[in-house]
Amino acid sequence: MAKLLNEFDYAAVHAQAEYLLNNRKRLKKSAIDRYMNYFETKCAGSKAEMEKAKQVIPGGIQHNLANNHPFQLAIEKADGPYLYDVDGNRYIDFLCAGGPTILGNNYPAVREAAVKQITENGSVSGLYSPYERELAELIKKHMPGIEMFRALASGTEADIIAIRLARAYTGKKHIIRFSGGYHGWSDQLVYNDNGKRNTMKNGIPTDCFQNTHAVPINDIEALEAEILKWQDDGGVAAFMMEAVGQDSGTIPTTKEYHKAARELCDKYDMLLIYDEVVTAFRLGMGGAQAIFGTKPDLTVFGKIIGGGFGNSGGIGGRKEIMEMLAAGISAESETKVKVGGTMTANPLTTLAGITVINELETKNVHAELDKVSDYFMRGLADISERYDVPAVLFHHSSILHIDVSGLAHVPYFVKESDPKYWDHMLAAYTRYLEFSMALAAEGLIIANGGKTYFPYAAIDIVDDALDVYERVFKEFE
Numbered sequence: 001m002a003k004l005l006n007e008f009d010y011a012a013v014h015a016q017a018e019y020l021l022n023n024r025k026r027l028k029k030s031a032i033d034r035y036m037n038y039f040e041t042k043c044a045g046s047k048a049e050m051e052k053a054k055q056v057i058p059g060g061i062q063h064n065l066a067n068n069h070p071f072q073l074a075i076e077k078a079d080g081p082y083l084y085d086v087d088g089n090r091y092i093d094f095l096c097a098g099g100p101t102i103l104g105n106n107y108p109a110v111r112e113a114a115v116k117q118i119t120e121n122g123s124v125s126g127l128y129s130p131y132e133r134e135l136a137e138l139i140k141k142h143m144p145g146i147e148m149f150r151a152l153a154s155g156t157e158a159d160i161i162a163i164r165l166a167r168a169y170t171g172k173k174h175i176i177r178f179s180g181g182y183h184g185w186s187d188q189l190v191y192n193d194n195g196k197r198n199t200m201k202n203g204i205p206t207d208c209f210q211n212t213h214a215v216p217i218n219d220i221e222a223l224e225a226e227i228l229k230w231q232d233d234g235g236v237a238a239f240m241m242e243a244v245g246q247d248s249g250t251i252p253t254t255k256e257y258h259k260a261a262r263e264l265c266d267k268y269d270m271l272l273i274y275d276e277v278v279t280a281f282r283l284g285m286g287g288a289q290a291i292f293g294t295k296p297d298l299t300v301f302g303k304i305i306g307g308g309f310g311n312s313g314g315i316g317g318r319k320e321i322m323e324m325l326a327a328g329i330s331a332e333s334e335t336k337v338k339v340g341g342t343m344t345a346n347p348l349t350t351l352a353g354i355t356v357i358n359e360l361e362t363k364n365v366h367a368e369l370d371k372v373s374d375y376f377m378r379g380l381a382d383i384s385e386r387y388d389v390p391a392v393l394f395h396h397s398s399i400l401h402i403d404v405s406g407l408a409h410v411p412y413f414v415k416e417s418d419p420k421y422w423d424h425m426l427a428a429y430t431r432y433l434e435f436s437m438a439l440a441a442e443g444l445i446i447a448n449g450g451k452t453y454f455p456y457a458a459i460d461i462v463d464d465a466l467d468v469y470e471r472v473f474k475e476f477e
């Protein structure tokens with residue numbers, strides 16, 4: 001039913017997605033009822049908490065990742081590979097906070113470094129700390145394309161600055177990105193496809209996004225055509241892409257596309273920006289750029305470089321470009337690009353990031369994660385065969401792509417102008433929600449949106465995780 005696919009084989013992923021959309025299965029109604037009953041009876045504390053939260057927090061929820069069906073779980077303890085909710089239920093954590101906690105929860109070396117830092121120095125002073133240099137040096141050491149690094153307080157902020165810097169450096173106006181990609185929620189980058197998805201541009205004046213354009217993934221002719229379209233209207237400053245592809249690689253980029261995109265950026269004197277918010281230090285010490293063998297001009301960071309602490313983000317790249325960044329009074333110069341942020345580069349987050357990066361290197365974590373992720377995904381492909389459940393299955397190291405709904409693939413097979421487009425989306429979304437709900441009820445949490453991250457702390461319980469998936473796959477019609 002589902003072979004394990006190669007993560008660079010876009011054509012195979014696309015073909016399997018088409019098969020999935022035409023043949024997908026649904027969880028049995030009896031199983032869905034049982035899972036709903038789990039939440040009603042075993043998660044009463046979470047339910048009560050959600051009702052209270054709704055009174056003071058719009059929608060009761062502040063993060064898309066927490067958007068569990070039928071209601072969000074209130075988590076009160078996290079330890080190693082597990083999360084515990086307020087009702088005392090235990091879950092394997094394949095969400096990893098959306099990527100940052102690659103080592104697992106409350107990892108001892110990180111906890112100890114953070115506790116020492118807080119005990120001796122508090123959390124933030126607003127002044128320079130040597131950890132800032134240490135983190136920049138570490139990133140430079142592992143990623144040769146990064147000659148200089150500047151911290152920022154989130155991936156969203158770092159994406160904003162990446163395009164501001166690209167425009168200042170090139171003197172050009174337009175930005176191109178993938179349709180369906182994610183680069184945070186700023187006015188210029190939040191929505192996809194030139195504003196066609198109206199739901200994502202409420203409150204954003206047209207002026208804000210008229211210079212941001214989207215192209216289909218892996219289509220180099222489309223990219224060149226888009227560049228040419230704006231040649232006489234201010235030109236294109238940068239092409240920005242999630243290096244592994246849309247939505248952390250759910251729709252994967254090919255190696256050939258990276259090479260061709262680099263060549264096009266050189267040909268038209270524009271910058272190539274890799275958004276490695278998810279992939280830096282997740283796919284390996286050199287990030288996605290080491291895997292694809294291409295050197296972007298700028299790289300956007302977030303998540304892991306903050307070691308699982310708040311205000312994690314940054315931008316790195318060629319010295320000549322990076323030296324245009326300045327803060328405060330020095331940013332008054334015409335040639336500088338202004339950045340700031342009260343909590344940016346705070347020593348707690350910076351030290352946590354340094355600790356995690358060192359741990360990843362000394363324990364050779366990525367080699368272990370590559371191995372165990374492959375074992376897990378092969379096991380899952382076997383389960384999918386045995387229970388005859390169609391799925392798209394592949395992985396970029398410990399980013400696992402496990403899809404039984406086809407949600408991310410719908411726009412590649414149904415045009416948005418098709419009157420049935422939203423029906424297709426809703427059908428896929430319903431199956432997606434049911435699947436993640438079933439996994440949670442069986443004891444494992446994945447990210448809302450479908451991405452799944454294998455944490456280092458779960459290496460010894462990989463078979464328990466496979467058992468959870470088997471219990472759910474058994475319940476498909």
Ligand SMILES: Cc1ncc(COP(=O)(O)O)c(C=O)c1O
Nearest residue numbers: 154155156182183184275277302
């Ligand atoms: C590829 C990518 N870019 C940017 C962001 C935004 O980062 P943050 O949530 O830190 O603002 C995300 C967040 O998930 C992301 O996945």
